[in-house]
């Protein structure tokens with residue numbers, strides 16, 4: 557059994573930057589998986605994240621099963637909904653949308669997921685999920701009917717409240733395909749207040765932006781769209 561959270565905490569303690577590639581089951585073509593994974597293995601990628609804001613039933617499970625056969629890197633569910641739980645993954649980010657005030661995404665979906673999770677061996681990782689203003693409406697905003705936060709102080713305080721509540725990770729999200737990523741000042745202020753690892757994602761599409769996020773304090777960065785759009789992006793981050 558893998559210890560996903562422990563490994564992320566250890567990487568933070570050692571200052572080893574982590575990088576996840578996000579596969580959106582809704583958009584990904586299974587016939588591209590072999591090449592995609594082969595390319596990913598030649599890079600600094602450390603994790604596969606799987607999830608989307610809207611995914612048809614069973615599509616996630618099929619993707620995770622196929623991915624599992626091709627990689628020994630950790631496979632972490634990053635679910636937009638209960639239907640995206642797959643027992644073949646290693647862990648699930650048990651997201652609570654702390655930036656919003658929609659009870660469905662703060663606690664209801666979580667209660668609905670219990671009977672399913674009890675039947676799996678997934679490592680469940682309590683994660684505070686914060687949607688940060690990034691210039692235009694994002695899929696997560698639309699689906700959850702919540703407003704992102706823009707004040708730096710409010711982001712940092714919301715993240716800290718998540719840590720006080722016992723969450724083990726904080727995810728700062730600009731939204732998939734965001735115009736601009738989470739600002740370095742938001743990342744560094746949040747970092748200065750937290751003891752737990754910080755995940756940063758949304759709108760990162762160059763090595764320069766990736767390095768800026770790490771320098772500001774991101775422990776794990778998530779990139780989806782840049783890989784979806786252009787497989788050559790893998791070459792930019794090759795070992």
Ligand SMILES: CC(C)=CCC/C(C)=C/CC/C(C)=C/CC/C(C)=C/COP(=O)(O)OP(=O)(O)O
Pocket residue numbers: 580582606607608609610634635636637638650651652653660661662665666669685695696699700731732780
């Ligand atoms: C507790 C369980 C099992 C589910 C609820 C989990 C919560 C609270 C989710 C927060 C809100 C949400 C919809 C998150 C989606 C996260 C995600 C996978 C985003 C990536 O998808 P995008 O790439 O933004 O959207 P597209 O599908 O449009 O590309």
Ligand SMILES: O=P(O)(O)OC[C@@H](O)CO
Pocket residue numbers: 578729730731732733734756757758759760778779780781782
């Ligand atoms: O697709 P991108 O913009 O890389 O965003 C990744 C992830 O943070 C979205 O949930």
Ligand SMILES: [Mg+2]
Pocket residue numbers: 580608732733780781
């Ligand atoms: Mg996406």
